[in-house]
Amino acid sequence: MVRQAYEKLDKIIEEYMRFYYTDNFDENDLEKSQIVSNEKISFEHPVFNDVEGSLTNSTISKRNFQHKISLETIQNKYDLYFYDCNLGYIDNFIMSLDKNILVITSYNSENAISVWNLSKGQMVAKFIGHQAYISCMTMSKNNNFIISGSGSYISKADSTVRVWNLAKKCQEIVFTGHSDRVSSVSITDNNVFIISGSNDKTIRLWNLITKNQEHIILCENNAYPLTITKNNHFIVSKALNEPLIIFNPKDKQIKALIRAQKMLIENISVTKSGRFLVSVTDNKIMVIVLPKNHKGISKSTCDNLLASNSSGYKRVLWNLLKKKHKFETKQHFSGINSIVLTSDKKFAVTGSSDKTVRIWDLNKKIQVGYFNNHTSIVKSVDITSDDKYAVSGSIDKTVRIWDLTEKKQVEVLYGHETAVNFVSITSDNQYFSLSETELILWDLKLKSILKQIPIHKIHTVSKDDTYCVTSNGKCLLVWNLLTKQKTLEFKGHTDIINCAAISNDNSFIASGSSDTTIRILDLQEKHQKSNINRHKRSITDIIITNDNHSIVSRSEDKTIRIWNLIRSKREKLQKAVFEGNFYYKNEFIVLENNIFIVSISYDGYSLNVYNTLEKSQEIVFESDIKIKTIKITKNSHFIILVSETDIKIWNFVDKKIEVVYENKFSMIKNAFITPLKKFLIVEFYKNVQVLDLEEKNVEVVIETSDNICLTGFEVSQLENKIYFSTGFGISVYNIDEKTLKHEIFFDKNFEELYNSDPVYEEKLFPKIRNID
Incomplete structure (x- = not known):
């Protein structure tokens, strides 16, 4: 998911950096470099917080404490001056648990690892040996070793895992065996085993003492080790679209496969004691008991685990050894919408549709806290980094702060105009909440609003990919996709804007609102041309005909109306009106100034079209x-x-079936077809899928974090591109290049937040999950 998105972006950056450090170009390189030099592209490096092995908020992989950061930021934060002229722009860094050692990798010609002593304020070692981009890195808990993995998307040179001795300041071991880019590395607490995952579809186990490869786990897709239990008895690993693997490094055996055949494993974490594997799926919290030693788990037990889960809203703790329920509670009387674990993984806080927030002791298997102050469904919960407070957001439009020690409500925050769908804590213990209309950044100490940022909705993109039309509430905005700047802001509507369309020649925009009016805006002269107010209720849909002469609008007054944009003095403004539920509830097509109403027959087995x-x-x-x-x-x-x-x-013009894509689909919200009819883009309620109509497979899935919804997406009519928004900017996914870039920010205040803390990108922006 997140990892896959950044791997694709890393690939582009790596190729650009290759040009930067190349002295002699051949003919093809020279041609490519000229193309690159003419492009104006801004790359953002991946950013993650310091997490220990856990997976949260619908992610299945995270890098180890790697930050998007510049030299200036580190210099200011740690009062250091980096005197190494070859350091380049910092790509990733890891910090020791005692916050004393900083290890840096950067984009440069050396592929070097720099080690800094923060207390002394100086570089104490530089490790050079990798012959390709350093793709991942970790450090042993005792600060004795740095483990790094490398590999390139462009070539398969140096797909190695290397061990660096910090005390001796030298390279200790080079592990060879991977045949493609090493994507992740981990080390057990006892410094015996190193685990690496690679794009060669293998997970490999290396012995740090014997300096040999001990075992290979074959996967069907790119593989990533996730976490290692404290007692070093189990490695929990996951490959894309494959079962969760519980592997024992001592006897080199897979102890369990947890298959998500009936449900999606969304969140997973190993508790600090190493005894429990906590997973969240839909409305259930599932806690898997890991044995005290490395023996005893069978594959059939874990397969039965998911098959045996009941569908009620409850949490079930299974004893995998005895194959029976160890405890079961039903305190939540409706769906669990959100769960978060304390930093020591001993407690869980849940928010539910039963209007409550509850605290659970995972070791004692009991509920230890119960808050029922919300007056409606609780959509989201989060916990401060010191585990002292929980924050919850609800449909009752409030954000509430709970003291987890005293088990009481300490604050109710008002400010949202609509239901609060999401809350999150930032790295400096400020926190933000999100509704359908705005994001509010709160100060945890002052209990006050720091910033309030409106949510934008994408309505349409022009036929030539020059303009994107958005709105926030009553305000209409037009963005130039080429210059990445706002070109027009219009505030004429008196209620929420529901729809908008742009003419094929980019001369005017039509917008429809809950104020019952249609506004016609001249895009070139930047002013309102006319105001049509014949509808009696909110306007839901608006279309401009291909000849730019007419507008078709549909309203909650159960009418579809056709309006003349270009007319003589004798012609009426309204050309036609169609009234009734038949026109309001069914889909409609506009072709050559004619409206066709498309409906499913009463028995559901035929498609009818009314001219x-x-x-x-x-x-x-x-x-x-x-x-x-x-x-x-x-x-x-x-x-x-x-x-x-x-x-x-179904090709409506040629009246024939073009493609049949066999698969089981739930209800879809929207659908587009790319130029040349190669891809079908389908929006579901939780993600967007790109379907390859030639290969008949899912090319990629675009998804967001829990309770974060897309506020619009459009597909280019010129290229294989998709424009997305979660309300804060425009993200562009290039289907051919398989890259996702966040190109435009709607609000300067939010752009500052985005650049200051990685949590905003991780939680609020769309991510790609590749399907191999």
């Missing part, structure tokens, strides 16, 4: 399988038919 101009209806498609839902693509040329077993793409 409003000719006032005739015909059955255009009959199916053997019941049609669940239909969606119209933006250019009105295709109808997406979703059934229980497949998706069919």
Whole structure:
């Protein structure tokens, strides 16, 4: 997920840096370098907080304390001056547990690792040996060893794992065996085993004492070791789309495979004692008991674990050895929407649809705290870094602070206009909450609002990919995608803007609002041309015809209306009106100034089209399988038919099935087709999937953190690009390059927050999860 997104971005950066440090170019390199030099691209390096082995907020992998940081930031924070002229721009760093040793890797020609003593304020060692980009790094708990992995996306040179001795200041071991880029490394607490995951689809176990490779775990996809238990008895690993692996390094055996056949393993963490593996799935907390020694877990036990889970809203602790419930509680009377663990992993705090926040002692297996002050569903919870306070957000529009020690509410914060869907603690113990309309940054000490940032919604992107139209509440904004600047801001509407469209020639924009009006804006002269106020209720949809002569609008007053944009004095403004539930509830297509109403038949086995101009209806498609839902693509040329077993793409113009994509799909929110009909982009309620229509597979999944929703996405009509937003900026996913870039920020205040703390990018922006 997060890891995959940054790997793709690292690949681009690595290629650019290769040009930077190359002295002699061949003909192809020279041609490429000229293209690169003319591009204007800003890269952001990956940023993660210091976490111990855990997976939170729907992620399945994290780097070890690696930060997006500049030399100036480190100099100011630690009062250091980096005198190494070859250091370059810092890529990643790790810090020892005692905060005394800082280990840095950077983009430079040396592929070097620099070691700094923070108390002395000086560099004490530099390790040179890798022949390719250093892709991952970790440090032993006793500060004796640094372990690094390398490898390149461009070539497969130097896919090695190297061990560096900090005391002797030398390279101790070079482990060879991986045939592709090493993506992650870990070391056991007793400094005996090193575990590495690679893009060669293997997890490898190395013995630091014998200096040999001990074991290989073969995976079907790129592999990542996740965490190691404190007693070093178990390694918990995960490869993309594969079962969770519990592996014992002592006897070199896989002790268990936890398969998510019926449910998605969203969150996972190993407790500090190493006894429990905590997982969250939908409305259930699942705690797996790990034995005190490395024996006793069977594969069938773990397979039965998920198969035996009941569907009620409860938490179940299974004893894997005895194959029975160890404890079961039903204190939550409705769905668990959010869970967070304390830093020592001994306690869990949950928020539920039963309006309560509860604290659970995972060792004693009991509820130890209960807060019922919220008056509606609790959507999100989080805990401060010192484990003293919990913060919760609710549909009741409040943010509440709870003292976990005293077990009491200490503050109620008001300020949100709508339901609070998400809360999170920043690295400096400030925290922010998110509703559908705004983000509020709170000061934990002063209990006051520091910043309030509006949420934007993407409505449309121009046909030539020049403009993107967004709104926040009553305000309409236009962004230039080429210059990445705001070009127009319009505040004429008196209620929330629900929809907008831009003409094919970029001359004007039409917007529809809950104030019942349609506003026509001249994009070139930047002023309002007209105001249409014939609708009686909120406007939900708006379309501009291909010839730019008419506007079609649909409203909650159950009418579809056609408006003349270019008319003589004798012509009326309103060309036609169609009234009734039939027009309001069904999908509609606009082609050549004609409106077609598309509906599913009463029995669900045929597709009907009503021609409003000719006032005739015909059955255009009959199916053997019941049609669940239909969606119209933006250019009105295709109808997406979703059934229980497949998706069919019906060409409305040619009246034929173009593609049948066999798979089981849930209800979809939206659908687009890229140019040349190569990809189908489908928006579901929790993610966006890119389907390759030629290869008939899922190319990539775009997803967000829990309770963070997309506020709009559009697909380019020129290139294989997708424009996303979670409300704070425009992110662009390039399907061909498989890269996701956050290119435009809607608010300067938020951009400052984004650059100051990695939590904003990690929690609030869309991420890509590659499907190999």
